[in-house]
Every structure is written in C-alpha cells, then in structure tokens.
Amino acid sequence: MMRRARVLTLVSLGVAWSTSLAGPGVGVLLETRPAWAVAGLVGVVLFGATHAGVLYAAVTPGAARGRWDVAFVAASLLSVPLLAPVAVGRWDTWAWVGAALVGTAPVLVRRRSWAVAPVVVAVAVVVSPEPLRALVIAGGVGVGLALMHVLPVWLWDLVAQAQRGREARARLAVIEERLRFARDVHDLLGHRLTVIALKAELASRLAVVDGERAGAEADEVRALAAAALAELREAVHGYRTVEPAEQASAIEQVLTSAGVRCTVSVPAELPAAARELSWALREAGTNVLRHSRARWCSVDVVADADEVRLTVANDGATGARGPRGSGSFGSGLGGLAERLARVGGTVRTGEEDGVFTLVATVRT
Structure with a gap:
C-alpha cells in the first residue's frame, strides 16, 4: 500500500x-x-x-x-x-x-x-x-x-x-508482552525467592547452635530452589511455544497490513511435534517482509501419517541461496535448519520464475 x-x-x-x-x-x-x-x-x-x-x-x-x-x-x-x-x-x-x-x-x-x-x-x-x-x-x-x-x-x-500507527501498535504489543512476562516471572518467583532467602538466613544462624536443624533448613532451601527452577522452565517453555495456527494467523494479519495478499491453510488440530514449525513460519514471514517485494504469499500446512509439512511461497524472490547459503536469507534459515534437525525435521528452499518457496517438515 x-x-x-x-x-x-x-x-x-x-x-x-x-x-x-x-x-x-x-x-x-x-x-x-x-x-x-x-x-x-x-x-x-x-x-x-x-x-x-x-x-x-x-x-x-x-x-x-x-x-x-x-x-x-x-x-x-x-x-x-x-x-x-x-x-x-x-x-x-x-x-x-x-x-x-x-x-x-x-x-x-x-x-x-x-x-x-x-x-x-x-x-x-x-x-x-x-x-x-x-x-x-x-x-x-x-x-x-x-x-x-x-x-x-x-x-x-x-x-x-x-x-506509523501500525509500527507504534507493534511496539506497544511488544512492550505489553514484555510487561506481562515480567509480571508472570515476578509472581512465580517472588514468593519462593523470599522464602529461600529467609530459610537460608535461618540455616546460617542455626549452623553454630543446631547443626541438624540447620541441615534440614538447607534441604528445604534446596527443594524450594529446585521447584522454582522447574516452574520457571515450564513458564518459559509455555511462553516460547506457539501453535502453528496461531502463528499463521498472526503472519496473515501482518502481511495483509503490509499490502501482501496472503492465503493460509492450516488444520485446526496438529500433532504436538508440529509446534516446531511455528519457528519456520516466523522466519518465512520475516523474510517476506524484510527481504522481498512480494505481492502475494501462501501458507499451507499438511499433516500426513508420519510427518507434517509446511510450504510457504511468495512472488518476491531475491536470490536466496538456501538454509546455509550466503544470500540474504542464509543466517536465519541456517539456524532454522539446525533447530529442525534436532527433532528430525528438514527445511529446504527453492526459487523458480520469481517465486521463492520454503518447505519445512517434522516427523510425528
């Protein structure tokens, strides 16, 4: 536009x-x-x-x-x-x-x-x-x-x-999400860290008068710290995990607002392993916005018996060289290929008649 x-x-x-x-x-x-x-x-x-x-x-x-x-x-x-x-x-x-x-x-x-x-x-x-x-x-x-x-x-x-309004709205959304995550982390860890500090101070004082009780307090501190670490990891994992359908919908809105005609076909229910494709969707959407002059973009997700396949195509090819090439897409797609490889997935790219295509797969 x-x-x-x-x-x-x-x-x-x-x-x-x-x-x-x-x-x-x-x-x-x-x-x-x-x-x-x-x-x-x-x-x-x-x-x-x-x-x-x-x-x-x-x-x-x-x-x-x-x-x-x-x-x-x-x-x-x-x-x-x-x-x-x-x-x-x-x-x-x-x-x-x-x-x-x-x-x-x-x-x-x-x-x-x-x-x-x-x-x-x-x-x-x-x-x-x-x-x-x-x-x-x-x-x-x-x-x-x-x-x-x-x-x-x-x-x-x-x-x-x-x-300018879209850019400001995007910045506000990022700030709001950061504040929400900060509040979640504070609510999650604030109480536990306070208790850990108090019990650690108590164990330090008891160490010279009651070694057995001091050891018990130290064991409780260790247990509280382990529980807090587990809850933090769970919160961060939930924060970073995005369903492919949600990611595709977000990309469709962003591309449409940028003047790119976007069509999305993503099943409502996908295996848990398909969540890794959200990273591929995010990378593909970023490439369309930053590195091309695309007028249209299509996002298609197909779930077979043993794999889930994502295909993203757009007409703004600018000479990408694949996931490990030296082209403008190289670094992002290289990291994406390594990430999918750890879960048995693959990513490949191609360019034909001005159409750039990214295909990512994960095994279910």
Missing part, C-alpha cells in the same frame, strides 16, 4: 514538475541573446533538478529532505534573476516557475501552502512586464495544479500515518 500510494503521488507531482522544465524551456528557446539564453538554461537546469529532488524526498521515507530543501530554496531564489529577463516581452518565463511552485506547495509545505501561493504569484506579477498574463499563469495554472495534487497528497499522508 505504501509503495502504490507513493508511486501515485510521484506520478501526480510529475505533472507540476514538467512545468518547471517545459514552461521556462520555451522561454529559453525564444531568447535571442546568447548570454541570457545560457543564463536561462542554467536556471532551468538548477531549478528542475532541485525541484525533482525535493519532490522525491518529500514522499520517500529516509531521504535527505533537509539538504534538498536548502538546495531547492537556493535554486528558486536564483531562478528570479536568471529566468525573469529571459524572452522578456514575448514569454513570461519565470511565471511558469511560479506555477510549478504553487502547484507543488501542498507537498512541500503542507498546511502552510495557502501562505506560499500569494507570495509566489506576487513575485511573478512584479517581475513580469505583463502582470495580467503572469497572474493567469502563476496563479491560475499553479492553483489548478495544486488542486490536482490535493487528493494524492492527502492519500499519501493517510497511508504514512497508518504505517
């Missing part, structure tokens, strides 16, 4: 960007004075290049927008002395620059675009020998372009906010 909205916005902004080349470019072609023709060409190139850069950075997360903004402001200011005198009297060269500025104001300055448009139009009217024509070009054409871009820019803002 983010990719589609960004492409739509860039295509729409390309209409306004074309005015930064086509409109002033006509003025340069009409200029008969060589010096001003060269100056106008320099102005068109500088403004067009920085205009393209600042528009691209405005809808590209992680781009160096600050640098492009500075370069664009400098090029816009230089365009006035370089382009305003070009083809004067025959073509309002800088008015077309003003139209490009007004047309892209909704992207560059968002809510402050209403304050930018009058300033740009005023500059176009002042530097032009024919104020009315400059007003029509910078004001009329520029405002028309701006209105064309309101919907794509609004859509881009909504998608960007939704993406």
Whole structure:
C-alpha cells in the first residue's frame, strides 16, 4: 500500500514538475541573446533538478529532505534573476516557475501552502512586464495544479500515518508482552525467592547452635530452589511455544497490513511435534517482509501419517541461496535448519520464475 500510494503521488507531482522544465524551456528557446539564453538554461537546469529532488524526498521515507530543501530554496531564489529577463516581452518565463511552485506547495509545505501561493504569484506579477498574463499563469495554472495534487497528497499522508500507527501498535504489543512476562516471572518467583532467602538466613544462624536443624533448613532451601527452577522452565517453555495456527494467523494479519495478499491453510488440530514449525513460519514471514517485494504469499500446512509439512511461497524472490547459503536469507534459515534437525525435521528452499518457496517438515 505504501509503495502504490507513493508511486501515485510521484506520478501526480510529475505533472507540476514538467512545468518547471517545459514552461521556462520555451522561454529559453525564444531568447535571442546568447548570454541570457545560457543564463536561462542554467536556471532551468538548477531549478528542475532541485525541484525533482525535493519532490522525491518529500514522499520517500529516509531521504535527505533537509539538504534538498536548502538546495531547492537556493535554486528558486536564483531562478528570479536568471529566468525573469529571459524572452522578456514575448514569454513570461519565470511565471511558469511560479506555477510549478504553487502547484507543488501542498507537498512541500503542507498546511502552510495557502501562505506560499500569494507570495509566489506576487513575485511573478512584479517581475513580469505583463502582470495580467503572469497572474493567469502563476496563479491560475499553479492553483489548478495544486488542486490536482490535493487528493494524492492527502492519500499519501493517510497511508504514512497508518504505517506509523501500525509500527507504534507493534511496539506497544511488544512492550505489553514484555510487561506481562515480567509480571508472570515476578509472581512465580517472588514468593519462593523470599522464602529461600529467609530459610537460608535461618540455616546460617542455626549452623553454630543446631547443626541438624540447620541441615534440614538447607534441604528445604534446596527443594524450594529446585521447584522454582522447574516452574520457571515450564513458564518459559509455555511462553516460547506457539501453535502453528496461531502463528499463521498472526503472519496473515501482518502481511495483509503490509499490502501482501496472503492465503493460509492450516488444520485446526496438529500433532504436538508440529509446534516446531511455528519457528519456520516466523522466519518465512520475516523474510517476506524484510527481504522481498512480494505481492502475494501462501501458507499451507499438511499433516500426513508420519510427518507434517509446511510450504510457504511468495512472488518476491531475491536470490536466496538456501538454509546455509550466503544470500540474504542464509543466517536465519541456517539456524532454522539446525533447530529442525534436532527433532528430525528438514527445511529446504527453492526459487523458480520469481517465486521463492520454503518447505519445512517434522516427523510425528
């Protein structure tokens, strides 16, 4: 979804960007004075290049927008002395620059675009020998372009906010799960550790006056510590164990929210050994999100008499080399292969016609 909205916005902004080349470019072609023709060409190139850069950075997360903004402001200011005198009297060269500025104001300055448009139009009217024509070009054409871009820019803002919301929700879910696990561990061990500390202190005091009773207390401390360790291991095992159906459902939700069409087929009841496939599901889902440009993904789990087989396929293959290869998937799938091997399972990967497939099996 983010990719589609960004492409739509860039295509729409390309209409306004074309005015930064086509409109002033006509003025340069009409200029008969060589010096001003060269100056106008320099102005068109500088403004067009920085205009393209600042528009691209405005809808590209992680781009160096600050640098492009500075370069664009400098090029816009230089365009006035370089382009305003070009083809004067025959073509309002800088008015077309003003139209490009007004047309892209909704992207560059968002809510402050209403304050930018009058300033740009005023500059176009002042530097032009024919104020009315400059007003029509910078004001009329520029405002028309701006209105064309309101919907794509609004859509881009909504998608960007939704993406930030999903990321924030994911972070909150992780924090909440950590807090829940911390509470469980505290409730599980807090009382036992308190009792162990008290009994250990009592055994230390009794050691010099009643050795037999001190030994009994030490035995109780040992038993309490062993019980606490067993309960902790049980809690951690339950925390780390996830049913394949639950993992597949979580992956389906994450991929769908990321714009990947996902189909899942997992039996409701599976043998206990199939829980190890949850790790394969998690690794496969991570690979789809991080290492590919997939548009669809399928998850299929089949239980036979002696094994359970997981198949995950997507159309975003990027040259993975298998579980022990040196490709981008190598490390994660290598660890997964070792984990499944310990329980008699296997994992293999393949790539054909742009489709990457992971097949993991465990014996029942």
